[in-house]
Amino acid sequence: MNSNFSNTVNKLMKILMWKVIADFYSFFGLKKNASELFPLKVGDKLPDHELVDHVGNNVKIYDYINDEPAIVKFYRGTWCPFCSTELREYNELLNQDEYKNVNLLAISPEEPDYSLRSEDIEKLNMRIFSDTENKYAQKLRLVHSTSSLFYKIDRFNNVNKNRTKKRTGYELPIPATYVVDKNKIIRYAWISDDYKYRAYPPQVMTEWEKINRSQGNN
Numbered sequence: 001m002n003s004n005f006s007n008t009v010n011k012l013m014k015i016l017m018w019k020v021i022a023d024f025y026s027f028f029g030l031k032k033n034a035s036e037l038f039p040l041k042v043g044d045k046l047p048d049h050e051l052v053d054h055v056g057n058n059v060k061i062y063d064y065i066n067d068e069p070a071i072v073k074f075y076r077g078t079w080c081p082f083c084s085t086e087l088r089e090y091n092e093l094l095n096q097d098e099y100k101n102v103n104l105l106a107i108s109p110e111e112p113d114y115s116l117r118s119e120d121i122e123k124l125n126m127r128i129f130s131d132t133e134n135k136y137a138q139k140l141r142l143v144h145s146t147s148s149l150f151y152k153i154d155r156f157n158n159v160n161k162n163r164t165k166k167r168t169g170y171e172l173p174i175p176a177t178y179v180v181d182k183n184k185i186i187r188y189a190w191i192s193d194d195y196k197y198r199a200y201p202p203q204v205m206t207e208w209e210k211i212n213r214s215q216g217n218n
Contacts, residue, residue: 039141039176039191046072046184049136051129056112061105061136064127065184069211070103071204072178074142077110082196083175087126089201094125102208107131109173137173142191145171179207187211 040046048062064070073090075083087106093099104126112130137143177199179188188207190199 039174040178040186040189042186042189044186046178046180046186047139048184049131049139051107051131051136052112053130054112054128059129061129062184064103064105065180065182067182068101068103068217069179069181069187069208069215070105071208072180073104073106074137074140074173074176075106075108076172076175076195077108080195082198083108086175086198086201090204091125093201093205099205100125102205103127105129107136107173109134109137131173134171134173140176142174142176143171144174177204179204179211181211182215 046061046065048060050058050060053059061072073087075087078084078087090104090106094102094104106126107129109131111132131137134143174191175195175198177188177190178186181187188204188211190204192198
């Protein structure tokens with residue numbers, strides 16, 4: 001009885017802690033709104049770029065968008081609770097038979113995790129890429145500056161110290177979600193000024209399916 005009560009209190013305290021952190025980051029973190037960055041929108045062509053895969057190989061994003069649409073998901077890093085929750089939800093959907101053919105490319109400024117084994121990557125059901133200096137995010141006009149206070153607290157908490165060593169300045173990508181057709185044209189875009197708000201994963205999957213069918217794929 002006491003043990004259950006203690007566990008419940010601990011869970012509530014963690015939820016409260018993340019709420020306080022989220023509100024603090026939201027107040028101090030974002031220095032430029034998404035609308036001021038003029039990011040790519042529906043109808044624009046997704047540019048190609050060289051990224052790094054999970055084992056450190058240099059690859060081109062176009063190599064993974066060939067004859068089928070793709071979901072291109074930018075996230076801040078696995079240190080961000082909103083990003084990690086979002087990726088888990090996508091992964092759960094991708095485990096379902098109806099979504100097993102969905103092509104999802106997840107991109108963050110985190111360095112590649114060389115310790116990941118091939119079987120671990122296969123379990124993710126998505127491809128993970130590193131944009132360690134935010135160069136691709138800059139091409140898509142998704143990079144915003146954060147305050148130095150945000151950055152120092154981030155470092156003090158050792159949140160992403162080891163995974164984003166190459167990050168320069170106080171910059172992060174806006175966690176945007178795009179669905180592009182096989183010709184690399186953006187057919188769906190979700191970009192929010194508030195990083196806590198994300199595209200609804202089932203809706204993103206539905207958009208992918210509609211585009212896939214419209215281009216003659218099963």
